[in-house]
Amino acid sequence: MSVVFGGVEAGGTKVVCAVGVGPDGVLDRTTIPTTEPGETLERIIGYFLAQRAAGHDIAALGVASFGPLDLREGRITTTPKPGWGGTDLVGELRRGLGVPIALDTDVNGAAYGEHRWGAGRGRGTVVYVTVGTGIGGGAIVDGRPLHGLLHPEMGHLHVRRHPDDDFAGTCPFHGDCIEGLASGPAIERRAGRPARDLGPLLARTVTIEAHYLAQLMTSIIYLLMPHRIVVGGGVLNIPGLLDAVRDATAARLGKALDAVPATARMDEYIVPPDLGQFSGVLGALGLAEHEYQRSLTNR
Amino acid sequence: MSVVFGGVEAGGTKVVCAVGVGPDGVLDRTTIPTTEPGETLERIIGYFLAQRAAGHDIAALGVASFGPLDLREGRITTTPKPGWGGTDLVGELRRGLGVPIALDTDVNGAAYGEHRWGAGRGRGTVVYVTVGTGIGGGAIVDGRPLHGLLHPEMGHLHVRRHPDDDFAGTCPFHGDCIEGLASGPAIERRAGRPARDLGPLLARTVTIEAHYLAQLMTSIIYLLMPHRIVVGGGVLNIPGLLDAVRDATAARLGKALDAVPATARMDEYIVPPDLGQFSGVLGALGLAEHEYQRSLTNR
Numbered sequence: 386m387s388v389v390f391g392g393v394e395a396g397g398t399k400v401v402c403a404v405g406v407g408p409d410g411v412l413d414r415t416t417i418p419t420t421e422p423g424e425t426l427e428r429i430i431g432y433f434l435a436q437r438a439a440g441h442d443i444a445a446l447g448v449a450s451f452g453p454l455d456l457r458e459g460r461i462t463t464t465p466k467p468g469w470g471g472t473d474l475v476g477e478l479r480r481g482l483g484v485p486i487a488l489d490t491d492v493n494g495a496a497y498g499e500h501r502w503g504a505g506r507g508r509g510t511v512v513y514v515t516v517g518t519g520i521g522g523g524a525i526v527d528g529r530p531l532h533g534l535l536h537p538e539m540g541h542l543h544v545r546r547h548p549d550d551d552f553a554g555t556c557p558f559h560g561d562c563i564e565g566l567a568s569g570p571a572i573e574r575r576a577g578r579p580a581r582d583l584g585p586l587l588a589r590t591v592t593i594e595a596h597y598l599a600q601l602m603t604s605i606i607y608l609l610m611p612h613r614i615v616v617g618g619g620v621l622n623i624p625g626l627l628d629a630v631r632d633a634t635a636a637r638l639g640k641a642l643d644a645v646p647a648t649a650r651m652d653e654y655i656v657p658p659d660l661g662q663f664s665g666v667l668g669a670l671g672l673a674e675h676e677y678q679r680s681l682t683n684r
Numbered sequence: 685m686s687v688v689f690g691g692v693e694a695g696g697t698k699v700v701c702a703v704g705v706g707p708d709g710v711l712d713r714t715t716i717p718t719t720e721p722g723e724t725l726e727r728i729i730g731y732f733l734a735q736r737a738a739g740h741d742i743a744a745l746g747v748a749s750f751g752p753l754d755l756r757e758g759r760i761t762t763t764p765k766p767g768w769g770g771t772d773l774v775g776e777l778r779r780g781l782g783v784p785i786a787l788d789t790d791v792n793g794a795a796y797g798e799h800r801w802g803a804g805r806g807r808g809t810v811v812y813v814t815v816g817t818g819i820g821g822g823a824i825v826d827g828r829p830l831h832g833l834l835h836p837e838m839g840h841l842h843v844r845r846h847p848d849d850d851f852a853g854t855c856p857f858h859g860d861c862i863e864g865l866a867s868g869p870a871i872e873r874r875a876g877r878p879a880r881d882l883g884p885l886l887a888r889t890v891t892i893e894a895h896y897l898a899q900l901m902t903s904i905i906y907l908l909m910p911h912r913i914v915v916g917g918g919v920l921n922i923p924g925l926l927d928a929v930r931d932a933t934a935a936r937l938g939k940a941l942d943a944v945p946a947t948a949r950m951d952e953y954i955v956p957p958d959l960g961q962f963s964g965v966l967g968a969l970g971l972a973e974h975e976y977q978r979s980l981t982n983r
């Protein structure tokens with residue numbers, strides 16, 4: 386029986402679980418709705434126990450979760466998601482499954498997946514940004530997810546306002562940080578209509594959105610100087626937005642990084658995920674493998 | 685004869701050279717004016733050759749230099765400093781001294797020095813920011829200087845303007861990026877008087893400066909989430925500025941990081957360098973030791 390891993394991407398509305406060893410070795414996958422924590426964790430544990438009963442010897446579990454997280458304690462901290470504050474993710478899953486558990490943020494998980502198997506493969510430092518219900522970013526530096534005092538919280542970055550934009554913003558903490566101005570809900574509230582049906586407001590939305598996302602891109606470049614930035618999330622489905630972000634980023638950099646040839650090719654520098662919607666759960670499989678190797682070393 | 689290292693901090697006006705193994709083991713130190721590259725490099729090489737003749741067996745040299753740098757090629761790239769563009773720092777020094785050379789930015793060198801021996805000791809991720817003639821930042825992540833496509837270029841970060849500030853900014857690339865608005869020369873041009881003698885403009889300068897530097901701090905926090913930020917450079921000698929930056933940073937974070945206790949103590953989170961003006965040259969000694977160990981492994 387060969388060793389396989391379990392991956393969990395825990396999002397605000399659904400949890401994706403997979404069993405396998407990477408994108409070409411997924412043995413099984415399922416989706417569970419995110420309800421209250423007790424029920425949701427029970428279903429996750431039940432799924433992996435059933436997989437084990439079916440012969441898949443899961444040696445470790447990787448969890449890429451919404452947050453904020455206390456990575457040392459293995460818990461969710463103060464999430465706005467009702468009932469989930471303080472949830473002991475690692476403790477509950479370890480008790481249920483009895484294997485080593487790796488926990489990281491959803492975006493660090495996706496960054497790891499893209500770095501290992503996707504659009505960031507072979508690149509030293511890779512940043513993954515998601516623009517959807519919220520805005521977040523994760524980073525892989527020298528092959529490892531970036532942590533510090535906490536994990537990155539890129540969605541709170543303050544940005545310069547577009548001169549034609551007087552929308553107050555949706556962030557409960559800051560109002561008009563980048564998540565407050567450029568997330569999916571912000572786009573919809575500003576436009577007064579769904580992001581997938583902007584109609585006559587499409588051009589204006591793309592201009593304003595690119596103005597904000599380009600500031601996230603340049604801030605990431607100046608502070609982290611990644612080899613590649615992978616941008617996912619539903620908002621990037623707005624037609625023309627990705628190219629507008631690339632153009633606005635190049636314009637904002639100006640000649641400051643002319644000595645860095647890669648930044649001259651924004652279409653190769655700021656790219657969509659290769660693993661599509663599975664960056665996170667595949668990254669979680671990779672983090673599980675990493676944790677398994679570490680558990681062998683520390684035995 | 686025990687092994688010692690050479691450290692070089694190359695700045696725009698002067699070069700500090702040291703021989704030793706760390707802050708408590710500096711055997712000799714000198715300062716050389718930064719003139720044109722040929723002459724300056726010759727004097728650096730001459731100094732270390734004389735040290736070797738005096739019995740100090742320098743096993744490797746660390747160089748923390750102004751830039752921008754091409755770290756793979758070991759060169760300065762497109763510096764505004766006349767004559768220095770394209771200078772092959774690593775090649776020239778290796779030819780002159782015949783030892784392994786480690787090159788990094790001045791701020792990554794200072795970050796390494798503070799991380800290893802100073803205000804960042806024992807902290808996983810440490811950022812060093814300097815605010816002086818220019819603004820720059822370096823970072824140590826998991827014990828190693830942060831690189832990617834290039835080194836960080838934090839001085840170009842775009843910031844939100846203070847509502848009472850209409851100064852155009854001094855950056856040749858962007859005008860009003862943070863270096864253009866908050867460096868020493870920007871302060872002096874805005875005030876029309878020297879930064880060390882602001883007189884009646886002191887309070888206003890501190891308010892505006894703190895507004896900008898707090899945005900650099902929060903951007904660093906949201907993107908890199910360091911365990912500690914060390915802030916050096918001459919501008920921080922302006923009375924009251926460091927505390928104003930701490931207060932403005934806390935106000936700007938708001939409740940977003942309430943789950944992170946360390947950020948509640950800004951006086952312990954944003955701190956001056958422990959190694960004073962020697963963070964850079966001591967960091968260079970540390971980088972030399974690192975390079976020496978690597979050269980032994982790769983033999």
